[in-house]
Amino acid sequence: MILARAVQATRRYGDVTALDRVDLDLHAGELVGLLGPNGAGKSTLLSLLVGLRRTSSGRVELLGGDPRDPAARRRIGMTPQETGLPPTLRVGEVVDFVSAHYADPVPRAELLGRFGIDDLARRQTGGLSGGQKRRLAVALAFVGRPRLVFLDEPTTGLDVTARRELWDGIRQFHADGGTVLLSSHYLEEIEALAHRVVVLGRGRVLADDSVTAVRDLVGVRRVSLVAPELPSLPGVRGVERIDGVTHLLTTDADQLVRDLVGSGVAFSELEIRPTSLEDAFLAITDGAGPEATGTPVTVGSDAPSDAVGSDTRPAQPADV
Amino acid sequence: MRLSLVHARYQLLETFRIPIALVGSAFFPAASMLFFVVPFSGNDRTVATYATAAMVTFAVMSTNIFQYGIGVAEDRAQPWDPYLRTLPAGAAPRFAGRILAGLAMTMLSLIPVVVIAAVATEARISGPAFLAAFGTIIIIAVPFTLMGLAIGYSLPSKAAIVVAQIVFFPLAFGGGLLFPPDQSPGFIEEIAPFLPTRGAVELMWAAVGDFPVNPLSLIMLGVWIVVLAAIAGWAYRRDEGRRFS
Numbered sequence: 001m002i003l004a005r006a007v008q009a010t011r012r013y014g015d016v017t018a019l020d021r022v023d024l025d026l027h028a029g030e031l032v033g034l035l036g037p038n039g040a041g042k043s044t045l046l047s048l049l050v051g052l053r054r055t056s057s058g059r060v061e062l063l064g065g066d067p068r069d070p071a072a073r074r075r076i077g078m079t080p081q082e083t084g085l086p087p088t089l090r091v092g093e094v095v096d097f098v099s100a101h102y103a104d105p106v107p108r109a110e111l112l113g114r115f116g117i118d119d120l121a122r123r124q125t126g127g128l129s130g131g132q133k134r135r136l137a138v139a140l141a142f143v144g145r146p147r148l149v150f151l152d153e154p155t156t157g158l159d160v161t162a163r164r165e166l167w168d169g170i171r172q173f174h175a176d177g178g179t180v181l182l183s184s185h186y187l188e189e190i191e192a193l194a195h196r197v198v199v200l201g202r203g204r205v206l207a208d209d210s211v212t213a214v215r216d217l218v219g220v221r222r223v224s225l226v227a228p229e230l231p232s233l234p235g236v237r238g239v240e241r242i243d244g245v246t247h248l249l250t251t252d253a254d255q256l257v258r259d260l261v262g263s264g265v266a267f268s269e270l271e272i273r274p275t276s277l278e279d280a281f282l283a284i285t286d287g288a289g290p291e292a293t294g295t296p297v298t299v300g301s302d303a304p305s306d307a308v309g310s311d312t313r314p315a316q317p318a319d320v
Numbered sequence: 321m322r323l324s325l326v327h328a329r330y331q332l333l334e335t336f337r338i339p340i341a342l343v344g345s346a347f348f349p350a351a352s353m354l355f356f357v358v359p360f361s362g363n364d365r366t367v368a369t370y371a372t373a374a375m376v377t378f379a380v381m382s383t384n385i386f387q388y389g390i391g392v393a394e395d396r397a398q399p400w401d402p403y404l405r406t407l408p409a410g411a412a413p414r415f416a417g418r419i420l421a422g423l424a425m426t427m428l429s430l431i432p433v434v435v436i437a438a439v440a441t442e443a444r445i446s447g448p449a450f451l452a453a454f455g456t457i458i459i460i461a462v463p464f465t466l467m468g469l470a471i472g473y474s475l476p477s478k479a480a481i482v483v484a485q486i487v488f489f490p491l492a493f494g495g496g497l498l499f500p501p502d503q504s505p506g507f508i509e510e511i512a513p514f515l516p517t518r519g520a521v522e523l524m525w526a527a528v529g530d531f532p533v534n535p536l537s538l539i540m541l542g543v544w545i546v547v548l549a550a551i552a553g554w555a556y557r558r559d560e561g562r563r564f565s
Contacts, residue, residue, distance in 0.1 A: 050406040054565050073408040080403030088337030089330065100326040101407040124337070144408070 001028040003148045003179050004049050004067075008058035011044050011203075018044040020203040021058065026148070026181055031174045033194030033211070034183040041203040042183040046150050049181070050078050063148070074102070077141030077149040087126025091117065091136055094125060095143060102144035115139040115169055131162040138166055148179040155189060167192055221253035221274060225260075227267035233259050245269070323409055327417025332424060335387075345386055345425065348488075349379035350432035356498060358440045366529060367500055368443035373453065373524040374497045375433045380457055381464045381517060382488050383429040387422055388468025393480035396473070396559060405564060419465070426461055445528055452527040460520035463541065466548035467516075473555035491517045501525060513537040516544035 004026040011019040019041040026032060034042050047053045048060045051067030065072030085094060092108055099105035112118040115135045125133060134157060141149045151170065155163040170193055174180055184190055190197050190211060197214045199207040207214050220237065224247045230239075235256055238249035250256045253272050260267065335342065353375045361368035395401050404414060437443040445453065467487070471480050495517025496504040504512060512518040513534055519541025525531035 052402055052405055052564055070408045070410050073406060076406070078403065078406040080400060084399030084401075084403055086330075086334050086400055088334050093330065093333065097326065097330045098407065100323065101409050 002026065002061075003028050003063055004181070005061045006045065006048065006058065007060070009045070009048055009055050009060050010057045011041075011048060011053065012056045018203050019048070022200075022203070022205055024198060024205070024208070026179060028147070028179055029174075029177060030196060031170075031180045031194050032182070033190030033197040034181060034200065035185070035187065035190055035197055035214075036183075036200035036206075037185060039202075040200040042200055043152060044203075045200065046078075046152055046181070046183060050076065050150055074144070075147040077144055077146035079137045079141045079149075079151050079154055085125040085128075085133055085136065088124055090122055090124050091128070092121035094136065095121075095140070098140050098143050104145055105143050106145060111139050111143055114142070114172075116165055130157050131159060134158055135162065135166060138169070142169075142173060146178070148181070149173065151180065151182045153183055153185070155184075155186075163189075220249055220251055221272055223248045223250060223253055223256055223260075224269070224271040224273070225267040226269045227265050230265060231263050233263070235259075321416075323413035324416035324420060327413050328420035328424070329417075331417055331421040335421070335425065342425075342428065345383040346379065346429040346432050348382050349375045349429065350436060352378060352498065353433050353436045354440075358436065361441050361443070363442055365442045365444055368437070368441040369445060369528050370501055370525055370531070372433065372437035372441065372443040373528045374521050375437075376430055376453070376457065377460060377517065377521040377524050378492050378497045379429045379433055380426055380461050381491060381520070383426045384422060384461055384464035385468045385471070385484050385488050387425055388418075388465060389471035389475075389480045389484040390477065391418075392469060392472025393475055393477035396563070397477055402563065411560070411564075422465060423458070423461065426457070430457070449528050453524060456523050456527040460523055463516045463520065463545045463548055466545065466552045469552040470548055470555055473552065473559045491515055495521060497521055501531060514540050516541055516548075519544070 002025050004024075006022050006024040009019060009022045009024075010017065022041070022045060024045070034045065036042050044053070048055055049062060049067055051062065051069070051073060054068065060067055062072045063075055067073065089097070091112070095108045095111060099108070106114075108121065109118055112121055115138065117132060117135050117139065120128065120132060120136075125136065128136065134155070138151060138154045141151060154170070155166050158166065167189075170180060170182070174193075180193075182190070182193060194211055197207070197209065197211050198205060199214060224245050226245055230246060230248075233248070233256060235250050235252050236248050237251065240247040240249075248256060257270070257272070353372070357368065357371040357375060361371050401414075405411065468484070471483050471487075475483060492498060494508060494511055495515040496508050496512045497517055499505075499508070502509075513536040518534075519537040522531065522533045522537050523541075526533050
């Protein structure tokens with residue numbers, strides 16, 4: 001059964017095409033990751049699916065209806081951005097307020113307990129830490145006993161423990177039959193949660209496949225070194241020079257290092273790291289665009305820093 | 321309707337959590353009462369009653385211009401507003417809740433004026449006149465609500481604060497709210513009928529006494545309501561178009 005669908009969904013803001021003929025089917029019980037750098041169209045796609053915006057062409061369906069019809073949104077949940085919580089309201093009040101919109105909301109204590117913030121019910125949201133706000137924001141998506149939740153970068157800015165706890169909450173919802181569409185810049189997060197991943201880049205679907213397949217697709221490594229001049233090497237998908245350090249993007253770092261040594265070039269400070277998805281996709285889709293250059297990237301194993309460039313689309317509203 | 325009340329309740333709650341915001345909207349009318357009305361109205365009951373009615377009009381105007389002008393502009397800048405649009409309710413409960421909360425705030429801002437009038441002046445009002453004044457307050461809140469909405473929906477919050485502050489005093493002064501009826505300086509007598517504050521205060525005076533309303537003021541008040549409704553409606557649709565279409 002299809003809970004949400006986009007058919008050739010296109011969205012333009014003035015001259016900028018944020019989403020370009022995107023097809024997406026979300027089946028009941030799926031946990032789908034939506035991956036892509038800032039500006040890829042993730043937030044725009046979500047805003048179409050939850051009825052905040054209209055398609056410029058094509059269409060979207062939500063639970064068999066038009067997402068712009070409030071009735072179609074009865075069984076969905078969405079995370080607000082943490083910066084948007086009304087700072088003077090208490091945590092319990094925010095939950096009660098959102099609950100009032102649903103016929104059969106989850107009781108406040110149960111909801112807050114599930115996300116480990118039941119001791120914060122009396123606190124004003126303005127005084128919460130970033131992680132606490134984030135947990136509250138994610139909890140709000142689940143207050144109406146949804147069948148389908150849209151989580152827009154749910155763990156951005158969380159520490160390791162908090163992120164794992166949130167993941168557990170999302171997994172539990174999915175294990176109970178819930179459907180999730182989760183956007184993230186982090187491959188790691190998608191790997192930890194999702195079974196299927198949809199990769200967006202510049203408004204297009206670049207890949208829609210199992211997590212394993214996509215991981216292989218983006219298995220690009222960044223080989224950094226300091227060297228005066230490099231010969232042309234096979235298997236290099238991209239070259240950047242930043243502050244005297246040369247960065248090579250490749251899908252086979254082992255072979256590249258063998259070739260480097262074999263070439264006899266004098267190099268130092270060799271370093272091999274996994275790339276960000278942004279790097280990987282720009283290398284793979286040969287679309288080296290303005291936001292690809294000069295961005296130092298780190299995708300760590302446990303604490304990914306926000307490595308992607310800022311959103312540069314002028315007409316795009318705040319991420320929703 | 322139930323949801324509108326829920327929205328109104330939480331909007332009031334947000335306002336009450338910052339008590340200085342309450343003080344702000346009631347301050348100018350109450351201060352004007354203390355500085356201009358209490359010392360000068362003396363023992364004249366009619367003068368004191370009219371002056372109180374003028375300060376009530378002042379309070380209705382300033383409360384609505386500020387709370388809608390600044391409140392709407394600030395909400396538009398927050399992602400909380402779009403988040404609420406993903407809940408299974410349209411835009412209507414939020415808007416209706418805002419208006420209900422606005423009326424409640426307007427009534428609250430009048431309390432100091434009325435209390436000062438009752439305690440410190442000779443202003444007196446009969447039961448029926450009080451009810452008439454109450455109904456009139458809701459009517460005269462309309463143009464100033466529309467003005468606040470027009471400011472709030474068309475300007476970013478920093479600009480909205482400035483514009484609200486710039487418009488409210490000339491409207492009060494130019495409309496003759498700070499003078500007894502027919503005792504304004506000449507140039508104000510000339511321009512007052514063309515300002516929405518004049519029609520509003522004349523309706524209040526007619527509600528609390530036997531003031532003969534100037535038809536020109538009433539016609540111009542009607543024109544203001546139509547024009548402000550058009551601007552507010554345009555600004556609201558433009559904002560919806562930018563953020564939600």
